[in-house]
Amino acid sequence: MTDLSQPVAAKAWSLAEVEALYALPFNDLLFQAQNIHRQTFDPNAVQLSTLLSIKTGGCSEDCGYCSQSARHDTGLEREKLLDVPAVVEAAKAAKEAGATRFCMGAAWRGPKDKDLGAVAEMVREVKALGMETCVTLGMLKPGQAEQLKEAGLDYYNHNLDTAAEFYGQVITTHTHNDRLNTLTQVREAGIHVCCGGIIGMGESRRIRAGLVMELANLNPQPESVPINMLVKVPGTPMAQGADLDPFEFVRTVAVARITMPASHVRLSAGRQELGEAVQALCFLAGANSIFCGDRLLTTGNPEADADNALFSKLGLHGEPVQGRRCAS
Numbered sequence: 001m002t003d004l005s006q007p008v009a010a011k012a013w014s015l016a017e018v019e020a021l022y023a024l025p026f027n028d029l030l031f032q033a034q035n036i037h038r039q040t041f042d043p044n045a046v047q048l049s050t051l052l053s054i055k056t057g058g059c060s061e062d063c064g065y066c067s068q069s070a071r072h073d074t075g076l077e078r079e080k081l082l083d084v085p086a087v088v089e090a091a092k093a094a095k096e097a098g099a100t101r102f103c104m105g106a107a108w109r110g111p112k113d114k115d116l117g118a119v120a121e122m123v124r125e126v127k128a129l130g131m132e133t134c135v136t137l138g139m140l141k142p143g144q145a146e147q148l149k150e151a152g153l154d155y156y157n158h159n160l161d162t163a164a165e166f167y168g169q170v171i172t173t174h175t176h177n178d179r180l181n182t183l184t185q186v187r188e189a190g191i192h193v194c195c196g197g198i199i200g201m202g203e204s205r206r207i208r209a210g211l212v213m214e215l216a217n218l219n220p221q222p223e224s225v226p227i228n229m230l231v232k233v234p235g236t237p238m239a240q241g242a243d244l245d246p247f248e249f250v251r252t253v254a255v256a257r258i259t260m261p262a263s264h265v266r267l268s269a270g271r272q273e274l275g276e277a278v279q280a281l282c283f284l285a286g287a288n289s290i291f292c293g294d295r296l297l298t299t300g301n302p303e304a305d306a307d308n309a310l311f312s313k314l315g316l317h318g319e320p321v322q323g324r325r326c327a328s
């Protein structure tokens with residue numbers, strides 16, 4: 001198995017190369033992805049993260065997919081920042097249910113300095129439970145990443161969401177470059193990067209390939225790559241679009257696996273809608289991380305019983321905290 005503590009020298013991917021992977025016959029693509037997957041990872045181990053929305057709704061941004069934007073009428077009830085004990089209780093329950101990483105998400109354009117202290121305290125306490133910590137708080141200002149690192153933050157999630165070319169059709173209140181700036185700050189502070197995107201927003205295959213190319217060309221590549229299937233939330237501008245062919249989702253997972261061989265690729269939002277058979281294909285295509293727990297941030301996720309049954313049918317098991325891998 002590859003030693004993940006060492007930086008992996010990544011090649012630069014061109015759009016044509018990534019599009020060529022997408023165009024392979026499905027079986028050839030999955031075979032290649034599974035082969036690469038097995039060179040680095042235990043093929044039956046899946047990293048388990050649990051999400052908690054620590055501040056819900058009322059966001060200033062206009063992301064066209066998001067239930068939490070104040071600009072869309074989704075009927076979501078706004079909530080203030082949770083207090084630290086409530087977060088710790090949720091983290092304990094997640095650990096009990098088998099999660100090794102706890103991801104705390106806030107509906108902010110970016111954190112205000114007065115809120116960052118409270119989030120840092122949450123990170124400190126969750127870390128003290130022996131869990132890996134992740135937060136997703138929007139764009140960071142200089143110094144904020146360092147404050148989070150100092151509190152013990154392991155991962156910062158900040159998605160590119162879609163290719164630069166399509167970004168303006170999804171979000172107008174911040175830019176693709178703003179996202180890259182925050183990712184640079186996260187890297188420079190020594191925090192692991194969790195960065196992925198959403199597919200099924202009406203984008204073309206070329207745009208999907210562009211997103212994967214941009215992710216794969218981040219240097220170093222993100223340690224964690226969440227691939228989200230759009231969850232169509234009524235009241236958002238994207239709720240009305242056509243459904244994406246699920247094989248296109250599986251192809252995206254496979255192309256992410258091939259182009260980012262040492263990253264954990266997360267089969268992220270949309271698992272309820274994808275069903276068991278498509279999820280199984282995603283694992284075959286090299287997905288090796290999921291969100292477990294019956295809620296994502298504001299929408300549903302499969303119940304623990306359903307995930308346990310699926311893992312049992314497929315012979316999958318949860319992956320221990322990184323660095324303490326199974327030897328199978």
Ligand code: SAM
Nearest residue numbers: 065066107108136137138159228229230231269
């Ligand atoms: N506000 C912060 C930000 O935008 O970075 C953090 C929270 S935001 C909800 C985190 C990510 O969730 C988004 O970047 C997007 O990729 C994903 N997401 C949000 N709504 C979604 C939806 N309806 N379907 C799929 N993914 C979604």
Ligand code: DTB
Nearest residue numbers: 105136226268269296297298299
């Ligand atoms: C990510 O890429 N997906 C997660 C997490 N990072 C923060 C969020 C999915 C949100 C799905 C819609 C919702 O529940 O609001």
Ligand code: SF4
Nearest residue numbers: 059061063066069107
């Ligand atoms: Fe706000 Fe994040 Fe939702 Fe965009 S994705 S509206 S920044 S919570």
